[in-house]
Amino acid sequence: xxxxxxFSGMQPSGNFHMGNYxxxxxxxKMQAEYDCIYAIVDWHALTSSYExxxxxxxxxxxMALDWxxxxxxxEKNIIFVQSHVKEHAELHLxxxxxxxxxxxxxxxxxxxxxxxxxxxxKEINTYxxxxxxxxxxxxxxxxxxxxxxxxxxxIPHLELTREIVRRFANLYKPVFPxxxxxxxxxxxxxxxxxxxxxxxNEIPYAAEPDELQARVRLMITDPQRVKKTDPGDPDICTVxxxxxxxxxxxxxxxxxCRNAGIGCVDCKKRLAQKMIxxxxxxxxxxxxxxxxxxxxxxxxxxxxxxxxxxxxxTMEEVRSIMHLS
Numbered sequence: 529x530x531x532x533x534x535f536s537g538m539q540p541s542g543n544f545h546m547g548n549y550x551x552x553x554x555x556x557k558m559q560a561e562y563d564c565i566y567a568i569v570d571w572h573a574l575t576s577s578y579e580x581x582x583x584x585x586x587x588x589x590x591m592a593l594d595w596x597x598x599x600x601x602x603e604k605n606i607i608f609v610q611s612h613v614k615e616h617a618e619l620h621l622x623x624x625x626x627x628x629x630x631x632x633x634x635x636x637x638x639x640x641x642x643x644x645x646x647x648x649x650k651e652i653n654t655y656x657x658x659x660x661x662x663x664x665x666x667x668x669x670x671x672x673x674x675x676x677x678x679x680x681x682x683i684p685h686l687e688l689t690r691e692i693v694r695r696f697a698n699l700y701k702p703v704f705p706x707x708x709x710x711x712x713x714x715x716x717x718x719x720x721x722x723x724x725x726x727x728x729n730e731i732p733y734a735a736e737p738d739e740l741q742a743r744v745r746l747m748i749t750d751p752q753r754v755k756k757t758d759p760g761d762p763d764i765c766t767v768x769x770x771x772x773x774x775x776x777x778x779x780x781x782x783x784x785c786r787n788a789g790i791g792c793v794d795c796k797k798r799l800a801q802k803m804i805x806x807x808x809x810x811x812x813x814x815x816x817x818x819x820x821x822x823x824x825x826x827x828x829x830x831x832x833x834x835x836x837x838x839x840x841x842t843m844e845e846v847r848s849i850m851h852l853s
Contacts, residue, residue, distance in 0.1 A: 535673035537567035540587035541577050544594040545730040547723025551712040554677055556599045564605040565671050571610050575657045592824050594733050597814035608831035615839035620666035627692055635661050635684050665689040669704045670839050677710045700849045718747045720766050737804045744800040749792045756791035767795055774802040
């Protein structure tokens with residue numbers, strides 16, 4: 529029986545950070561169960577960072593390093609750069625001809641992010657930013673993905689993809705499966721908000737021990753816990769959210785927190801050490817691979833070659849159905 533196919537991607541809009549730690553961990557688990565296709569989606573990065581593209585090549589290399597050093601196997605997965613497979617742009621264009629403008633405007637994250645980044649001085653009231661979910665739909669549909677690992681805030685994007693799949697089937701012919709969501713929770717930033725370089729609240733995935741410890745020290749805790757002797761509520765503490773991922777004894781720590789048996793400073797120190805220990809092997813592999821940049825390029829080229837074969841077959845079918853060939 530053929531494995532179900534997964535497609536997912538990440539933007540090289542900044543250094544990979546710990547907010548996506550669980551997403552990447554889930555990808556690694558999935559590579560044994562699914563036919564997995566993972567893209568570094570550089571065109572998506574342009575939707576909010578089009579004014580300066582000079583660092584995109586460097587960020588692509590760094591993201592590939594992070595993925596591979598974490599354990600993504602380039603033989604078990606197709607790993608490539610989105611812009612190296614031009615069929616993404618072609619399908620995006622064709623889908624944009626048939627997608628109602630109102631569908632894109634009602635995506636909840638559109639207006640929210642437009643306002644947030646606008647307040648930071650970014651001009652993103654552009655056609656490309658509005659069409660971000662359309663490009664995401666093209667990415668997924670191009671490989672006829674059965675499922676997509678997504679964070680909760682991307683569920684509306686995936687539902688739009690499903691609507692576009694149904695519209696294509698009604699207008700032309702059923703070609704694409706309706707992709708299902710596989711939820712991948714995100715870790716929060718040190719201030720409790722979504723982790724993002726834009727907010728300055730991120731912990732770099734490749735952070736050295738000193739930097740990691742410094743970022744953990746800045747994490748917000750239960751605001752009602754002023755003194756060490758005050759009982760805390762771990763359920764509203766950013767530090768405890770991380771402990772649940774990195775510390776097997778997190779339940780015991782939660783009890784100590786509620787009983788004022790451990791202070792926030794000590795709790796943060798324990799977390800930082802757990803994270804350093806957990807990531808030590810990953811960081812070691814990353815340093816070794818960073819010394820071989822040509823090998824990274826070979827892996828991405830190999831992945832793009834494999835992706836193009838699937839994408840070309842899909843587009844040949846689409847062009848035929850739409851009488852464009």
